[in-house]
Amino acid sequence: MLGIPNLVDNVASNQSREIFWDKDVYNLELERIFARSWLFLGHESLLPKPGDFITTYMAEDKVILSHQQDGSFRAFINSCTHRGNQICHADSGNAKAFVCNYHGWVYGQDGSLVDVPLETRCYHGQLDKAKLGAKHIRVETYKGFIFGCGDADAPSLEEYLGEFRWYLDTIWEGAGGGLELLGPPMKSILACNWKVPAENFVGDGYHVGWTHAGALMQVGGELAGLAGNRADMPFEKLGFQFTTRHGHGFGVINNAAPAIHVKRDGWAKYLADTRAEVGRKFGPEREELYVGHWNCSLFPSCSFLYGTNTFKVWHPRGPHEIEVWTYTMVPRDADAETKSMIQREATRSFGTAGTLESDDGENMSSSTFVNRGTITRNGRISSSMGVGFEGPHPVFPGIVGSSFIGETSHRGFYRFWKEMLDAPDWKAVKANDDTWDSMFTNRNYWNDKVDAAE
Amino acid sequence: MSGKQTLAGLDVQSAIEMHYRSEVRMLQNGQYREWLADMVAEDIHYWMPIYEQRLIRDRRPDPTPDDAAIYNDDYGELKQRVERLYTGTVWMEDPPSKIRYMVGNVEAFDAGDGEFEVYSNVVVYRNRRQLEVTVHTLGREDKLRRVGDGFQVFRRKLLIDARVTQDKNLYFFC
Numbered sequence: 093m094l095g096i097p098n099l100v101d102n103v104a105s106n107q108s109r110e111i112f113w114d115k116d117v118y119n120l121e122l123e124r125i126f127a128r129s130w131l132f133l134g135h136e137s138l139l140p141k142p143g144d145f146i147t148t149y150m151a152e153d154k155v156i157l158s159h160q161q162d163g164s165f166r167a168f169i170n171s172c173t174h175r176g177n178q179i180c181h182a183d184s185g186n187a188k189a190f191v192c193n194y195h196g197w198v199y200g201q202d203g204s205l206v207d208v209p210l211e212t213r214c215y216h217g218q219l220d221k222a223k224l225g226a227k228h229i230r231v232e233t234y235k236g237f238i239f240g241c242g243d244a245d246a247p248s249l250e251e252y253l254g255e256f257r258w259y260l261d262t263i264w265e266g267a268g269g270g271l272e273l274l275g276p277p278m279k280s281i282l283a284c285n286w287k288v289p290a291e292n293f294v295g296d297g298y299h300v301g302w303t304h305a306g307a308l309m310q311v312g313g314e315l316a317g318l319a320g321n322r323a324d325m326p327f328e329k330l331g332f333q334f335t336t337r338h339g340h341g342f343g344v345i346n347n348a349a350p351a352i353h354v355k356r357d358g359w360a361k362y363l364a365d366t367r368a369e370v371g372r373k374f375g376p377e378r379e380e381l382y383v384g385h386w387n388c389s390l391f392p393s394c395s396f397l398y399g400t401n402t403f404k405v406w407h408p409r410g411p412h413e414i415e416v417w418t419y420t421m422v423p424r425d426a427d428a429e430t431k432s433m434i435q436r437e438a439t440r441s442f443g444t445a446g447t448l449e450s451d452d453g454e455n456m457s458s459s460t461f462v463n464r465g466t467i468t469r470n471g472r473i474s475s476s477m478g479v480g481f482e483g484p485h486p487v488f489p490g491i492v493g494s495s496f497i498g499e500t501s502h503r504g505f506y507r508f509w510k511e512m513l514d515a516p517d518w519k520a521v522k523a524n525d526d527t528w529d530s531m532f533t534n535r536n537y538w539n540d541k542v543d544a545a546e
Numbered sequence: 547m548s549g550k551q552t553l554a555g556l557d558v559q560s561a562i563e564m565h566y567r568s569e570v571r572m573l574q575n576g577q578y579r580e581w582l583a584d585m586v587a588e589d590i591h592y593w594m595p596i597y598e599q600r601l602i603r604d605r606r607p608d609p610t611p612d613d614a615a616i617y618n619d620d621y622g623e624l625k626q627r628v629e630r631l632y633t634g635t636v637w638m639e640d641p642p643s644k645i646r647y648m649v650g651n652v653e654a655f656d657a658g659d660g661e662f663e664v665y666s667n668v669v670v671y672r673n674r675r676q677l678e679v680t681v682h683t684l685g686r687e688d689k690l691r692r693v694g695d696g697f698q699v700f701r702r703k704l705l706i707d708a709r710v711t712q713d714k715n716l717y718f719f720c
Contacts, residue, residue: 279711310630439618457714
């Protein structure tokens with residue numbers, strides 16, 4: 093890896109194919125991205141009561157996330173401190189304690205070691221249980237979404253989300269009720285590098301009309317016009333793309349939130365009933381975002397479609413495989429029937445048997461596995477669509493691109509990926525806070541565009 | 547399945563097995579429209595629930611059709627899934643992939659009024675492109691009714707054995 097000096101070229105907007113293939117790159121990602129970033133663990137709605145727990149992953153690490161008696165959330169590594177056995181094998185449940193199957197060591201809800209069999213008889217009272225708690229993981233929540241971080245030096249979750257909260261508040265708070273997740277998740281293995289789906293969700297409006305042409309023609313409605321990527325579509329009037337300092341980004345298609353849903357009455361009515369309050373709280377620009385369809389990734393490996401409401405985590409399994417977990421996002425204060433219908437529609441389109449998601453599998457895996465060939469792998473891949481048609485915006489924070497079909501969000505994603513991989517620690521990342529967006533050189537793009545429109 | 551159920555009898559059992567064999571043939575041949583029209587009732591509920599891994603002591607009920615499911619479709623929704631395969635723009639199916647079903651352990655019970663409850667095991671082999679092979683095993687719980695000379699399914703519950711699907715997708719019919 094260290095022999096490949098230019099994994100990401102921010103000037104030419106391309107990347108080495110090694111980023112999808114090389115094991116050393118992957119190992120560095122585990123250290124410098126996954127062990128340092130805030131990773132999605134769950135949502136309060138998945139473990140609503142004290143004692144409720146779920147098991148999940150942070151990259152390749154197994155984690156138990158538990159709702160404490162005081163209402164807080166704690167997470168710890170799902171491995172016994174005795175001989176390393178996995179402590180808990182259930183997907184979810186309610187437990188005051190977790191017992192390791194091997195020799196019966198007992199861990200509390202916070203991961204502390206509370207009991208071991210034959211402690212007096214065979215350990216002679218000499219076992220220092222206080223030093224043998226399961227490894228603790230930092231946990232912070234934002235609007236009910238729970239994240240974990242393996243790095244004590246990482247900024248707070250709020251700082252990590254940073255200016256992207258301006259966007260997330262629009263939907264995760266919305267008119268007040270916010271969003272929650274419905275499980276249990278679908279889980280599947282896909283033979284691809286984790287970044288292929290992450291980049292696809294963060295900024296790939298381009299593939300929709302081609303990859304999903306068949307499904308779009310079946311669904312009909314607002315997005316059917318995208319089928320075939322016809323040149324006569326006024327894409328610049330249909331939406332935007334956004335990217336932010338820590339790599340989070342999304343594309344939005346205006347007025348299309350429930351477009352993929354066939355039976356959408358409840359969800360469409362919910363949006364119609366609540367959008368005015370969102371406009372009052374957050375202003376007209378964010379009211380527009382609230383009724384738009386988003387394809388979004390939170391750096392590094394969590395993605396969702398707001399509107400369609402599928403919610404995904406791409407857990408890496410080495411450089412060439414991921415385990416995909418898929419939940420549904422629903423408004424907390426929607427009625428039960430609406431929630432259930434959103435879940436059915438989101439799953440029909442983007443579940444394991446999704447009418448759209450099933451189109452993508454081969455794109456993900458073949459973009460990874462073509463690089464088995466050395467001559468192939470020594471090439472580069474491009475994300476230059478719309479370079480220069482983007483910049484800082486007078487209203488929207490971060491960097492904004494002029495169309496949802498563009499690669500602004502790819503550029504922002506890989507810009508931060510490179511920054512994290514280059515940085516020995518968080519201090520080195522923070523040192524770039526004021527200059528992170530200097531690669532987006534058309535600083536007057538939006539001012540000129542707004543002036544020209546007036 | 548309870549002990550109270552009445553076996554459908556050998557003639558019906560064998561007619562249902564024949565029915566399943568033709569169903570498999572249609573699905574293997576890509577005759578999805580014919581399958582839907584001839585073998586699936588318009589009041590179908592086609593359901594593949596998601597079962598979590600839970601401890602035995604967990605008292606929560608099994609999933610219902612109001613809960614998360616990989617398939618949870620009525621007739622119109624199944625038709626949408628079928629028609630997508632005829633658009634000519636499903637790139638993953640061009641060249642087409644192969645699928646083969648092994649249906650076994652068919653047990654048919656008489657539910658009265660020309661309706662039958664039928665349990666079966668299904669092994670699905672999928673091959674695509676050059677080397678891709680995936681295998682799925684499922685339990686299948688059907689309710690069939692007599693229609694003309696044959697049967698149509700009006701409830702189909704598919705119990706997939708693997709918690710984590712080791713395949714790109716589950717876009718196939720059972």
